[in-house]
Amino acid sequence: GENVEQHPSTLSVQEGDSAVIKCTYSDSASNYFPWYKQELGKRPQLIIDIRSNVGEKKDQRIAVTLNKTAKHFSLHITETQPEDSAVYFCAASSTGGFKTIFGAGTRLFVKA
């Protein structure tokens, strides 16, 4: 069945450093790849997304890259700040069914 693998499960960085989270997906029909941030005790919220017709998208300190051939996509956070500390989820879905498969999540710690 469909699967999304996410690495690493935990990531600790110093404030100001960059953080990279990587995901792979199995369903070749996937064409929408959102990233959600979940702060402790809160709901997941979208921070950035990318569609299969684009290889890269950037929004201020956050960027996402997509390699459809390799079925890889990654989240890049530059100049990390303590408020970036949260759990980040990647996900993949397709137009055919809208079923969204989430990765297991990455717990990011940004040390001040």
Next chain:
Amino acid sequence: DAGVIQSPRHEVTEMGQEVTLRCKPISGHDYLFWYRQTMMRGLELLIYFNNNVPIDDSGMPEDRFSAKMPNASFSTLKIQPSEPRDSAVYFCASSPVGGPYEQYFGPGTRLTVT
């Protein structure tokens, strides 16, 4: 818009009892999703609806779980009978038509089954 509304926010019940979780999606959204989140299993899709019709319920763990969407503004997730292993945070999310697009999550219901 108030966003996705879920009730109750917290539920504590005893094993064997029936539990009903409620969700009101964002007005105009045609897709509604139910997720379960635990430390061990992460965020799992249980079932999703399109225009009030269940499309994929392959994530529903077993027959004790059932979900309905009687109209565009209301959905329920029922567990009967409940078991301690059902303890989790249950999220409802909705999404507009024409996507796939961002899913807007509700605040979640924290269920504890003792």
